[in-house]
Amino acid sequence: MEHYVAGWRGLVKFLNTLGSVFGFISKDAVGKVQILVSLLKGEDGSHYSTIQSMVKYELENQLVDLTKAGAHPTSGCRTLLRLHRALRWLELFLDSLRTCSEDSKTSVLCADAYNKSLSKFHPWVVRKAAGMAFCLLPGRQAFFDVMNVGTTEQVVAMLGEAIPLISEVYQITEDLYAQHNILDIP
Numbered sequence: 001m002e003h004y005v006a007g008w009r010g011l012v013k014f015l016n017t018l019g020s021v022f023g024f025i026s027k028d029a030v031g032k033v034q035i036l037v038s039l040l041k042g043e044d045g046s047h048y049s050t051i052q053s054m055v056k057y058e059l060e061n062q063l064v065d066l067t068k069a070g071a072h073p074t075s076g077c078r079t080l081l082r083l084h085r086a087l088r089w090l091e092l093f094l095d096s097l098r099t100c101s102e103d104s105k106t107s108v109l110c111a112d113a114y115n116k117s118l119s120k121f122h123p124w125v126v127r128k129a130a131g132m133a134f135c136l137l138p139g140r141q142a143f144f145d146v147m148n149v150g151t152t153e154q155v156v157a158m159l160g161e162a163i164p165l166i167s168e169v170y171q172i173t174e175d176l177y178a179q180h181n182i183l184d185i186p
Ligand SMILES: CCCCCCCCCCCCC/C=C/[C@@H](O)[C@H](COP(=O)(O)O)NC(=O)CCCCCCCCCCCCCCC
Pocket: 011, 012, 014, 015, 022, 024, 025, 028, 029, 082, 083, 085, 086, 089, 110, 114, 118, 126, 130, 137, 147
């Protein structure tokens, strides 16, 4: 969990460098990261050291709203699920950045990745706002420059190393949630 949270903090930091139009996205992600940190640092923190132990603890103690929103709007399971769904978007987006041609538009790649993943969990108004924000993404080269990794080849190589790790984390979480039937927490 500590590493999961640290990873998200790094992503949010990067997102913040892209400008204030992404503020509403960053704010939501920060809020969710903050919920997980509070659980991890709270008095029941020992149960939150791994995603597996969190799921077990919260389910065994009825700390999750399973069918309709209720007493536990900020459960660890619900909160992490929101970030988990966003991780799938990230995986698709980074993979398209890695393999795209020089003249590809990041806004289109980002919107395609979003439409294939996270968008299905969002209401119309959020989808619209996200679509508008995507249009303001820097172009491919400028985007690579802010990543501050080096040449395009170095960025592509870094993404080639990072994406399989993101996929692995995504898959482990997805399998765990599927096994406990908690992929639809409201
Ligand atoms: C680089 C471009 C960044 C575009 C980000 C794409 C994701 C678009 C997400 C739009 C979310 C809008 C904000 C509102 C979300 C919430 O309604 C919704 C549901 O929560 P609720 O059930 O508590 O209400 N929240 C979510 O789905 C969680 C969204 C978390 C988004 C985190 C995005 C982090 C982006 C990190 C970018 C890093 C790029 C790295 C490139 C090297």
